[in-house]
Structures are given as structure tokens and as C-alpha cells.
Amino acid sequence: MVLYSDTANNDLDEILQGMLNWKKIKLSFEHITNYISDIIDVCDKLDQTSYHANTKNQYQKLFGNKVYKYRRNKNTTWYILYNYSKYDNIVYINHITSNHTAIAGTK
16 A cells, blocks of 8 residues: 655645746646656555665655655656555655755755
8 A cells, every 4th residue: 555645745746836837848738747647656556566775865764764766767866755564565655856856955
């Protein structure tokens, strides 16, 4: 089972808003919704993953003890930060961030 915190749901909303208002290039609504759906699909399959990587840096550890890196394209990697209960097979997603903000958070 995969559960989302309020913060993770807000992260998805902020990703949507950021892409809708991106000044670099105008993105179609279909592209944006597909992009976010892909992130959600990755999240929803985390309970089926056999390996759960430990968070390594202090910024990531603020949001959970596990991290999944989803490389969307050559410019963007998404970090899904979560806690995992092996006993119950429950993934609780706490935060979704990209390398654009995760790098800033490590300084």
C-alpha cells in the first residue's frame, strides 16, 4: 500500500502550478498532466519494489528514511522521500522534490 502525506500531495500541486506557469517554454496541459501522472505511477509502485534505498544526506532525512530516484529526463531527477514499513509493506510518501530544489536544500 502506498500512502501520501499532505506535504506530498501539496508537492504534486506545486509541480502542476510550476509547470503551468513555466516561463521558459509553454507546455500543453496534456503534457503536464501526463508528466505528473508518470510521477504518481512511479510512487504508486514503490510498495512493489524489492530494494528501498536509504536516505543519505541531512535534507533527505528530514522527510523519511528511504529515497527513490526517478530520472525523468537528462535534466531532471525526482526524489521521492518516504518511510517504509517492511512488516506491513506500507510506503508513506512524505515529500517529492527534484534535483533543482534538492541540491539547494543540501547546502
